[in-house]
Amino acid sequence: MARPLGRFAGCALFGALILAGCGATTSGGLAPIGPATADASGRADAAFTFLMPRPSPALADARRPQYVSAGTRSVQITVDKVNGVAGTVPPGDVEIGPDPLASGCVVDPANPADVLCTVSVPLPYGALDVTIITYAGPHGTGNLISRGRSQVTVVPGAANGPYAVVLDAQPYYVAANVVNTDMNTTLVIPLAFTDGANHVIPPGAPGAPRAVLDQLPAPSAGNLVLSPDGQSVSFIPANSYTGSTSFTYHGVGAHPGDGITPTVPGTTTINVLSVN
Numbered sequence: 001m002a003r004p005l006g007r008f009a010g011c012a013l014f015g016a017l018i019l020a021g022c023g024a025t026t027s028g029g030l031a032p033i034g035p036a037t038a039d040a041s042g043r044a045d046a047a048f049t050f051l052m053p054r055p056s057p058a059l060a061d062a063r064r065p066q067y068v069s070a071g072t073r074s075v076q077i078t079v080d081k082v083n084g085v086a087g088t089v090p091p092g093d094v095e096i097g098p099d100p101l102a103s104g105c106v107v108d109p110a111n112p113a114d115v116l117c118t119v120s121v122p123l124p125y126g127a128l129d130v131t132i133i134t135y136a137g138p139h140g141t142g143n144l145i146s147r148g149r150s151q152v153t154v155v156p157g158a159a160n161g162p163y164a165v166v167l168d169a170q171p172y173y174v175a176a177n178v179v180n181t182d183m184n185t186t187l188v189i190p191l192a193f194t195d196g197a198n199h200v201i202p203p204g205a206p207g208a209p210r211a212v213l214d215q216l217p218a219p220s221a222g223n224l225v226l227s228p229d230g231q232s233v234s235f236i237p238a239n240s241y242t243g244s245t246s247f248t249y250h251g252v253g254a255h256p257g258d259g260i261t262p263t264v265p266g267t268t269t270i271n272v273l274s275v276n
C-alpha cells in the first residue's frame with residue numbers, strides 16, 4: 001500500500017517512486033508538485049519521485065530502501081485495476097536517459113551519489129491497483145530491472161501523491177565466486193546477484209533478492225546455514241577439514257507476489273586452507 005510522502009522525504013529512500021503533477025513526457029523532466037488538472041477523459045496527473053545512483057563507476061552503488069539501478073533508462077506505470085475493474089489505459093512511460101541530470105533530475109541533497117527525479121503520468125480517477133516497472137532500455141525495452149505493485153487513489157482537482165512504493169530488484173545472474181577461509185574458521189558469505197543492467201545488487205538492501213539454497217556442501221566439509229533474510233550464508237568448516245567444497249543457490253523476489261522471476265542456480269566455491 002502506498003502512503004503519502006513529503007517532497008524531499010523521498011531523499012531517505014533509494015528507488016522510492018512517487019506520483020506529482022504534470023503530464024508524462026519523454027524527457028523525464030521535473031515539475032512542481034501542485035493541484036492536479038483533470039483532462040476530458042476523466043484522468044488526473046499523478047507523480048512519482050524516485051532516487052537512483054548517478055551512473056558513474058567512481059560512485060558507490062549502495063542501495064537504500066527501494067531498488068532502482070543506475071542502469072535504469074525508462075519507467076512504466078500500468079493501471080491493473082480501476083475500482084476493482086481491469087484497467088484498459090496504456091502504460092504511462094517516462095524516459096530517464098543515460099544522463100539523468102540532463103533529463104531534469106537533480107542531485108539528491110541527502111546523498112550526492114544519487115539523483116532525485118520527479119515524473120508524472122495521467123491516471124484515471126478512482127482507487128487504482130498499479131504496477132511500476134523499471135527497464136534497462138528506452139520506452140520499456142531491454143531487461144526488466146525492478147518492479148513493484150501499489151494501491152493509490154486519484155481524484156480530480158487535487159494534488160495526487162506523492163506516493164512511496166516498494167520496488168523489488170529482478171536478479172539475472174548469481175555473482176558466482178570463489179572465497180577462501182582458514183581451517184576451523186567460520187565464514188560469512190554475502191549472496192549477491194546482478195541486475196538487468198549488469199550492476200551488482202548489494203545483499204542486505206531492502207528490495208534486494210532473497211537467496212534459496214539448492215545444493216549444499218558435502219557434510220564432511222562442513223555446515224552451511226542460510227541467514228533468515230536470505231541475504232548471506234555462514235559456513236562452518238568441519239573440524240580440521242581442508243580442501244575445496246561448493247554450494248549452489250538461486251534468487252527470488254524480496255517480497256511474495258512481487259512478480260520477480262527466479263534466477264537459474266549459480267555456484268560459489270569455498271577453499272578451506274590449512275593454517276601454517
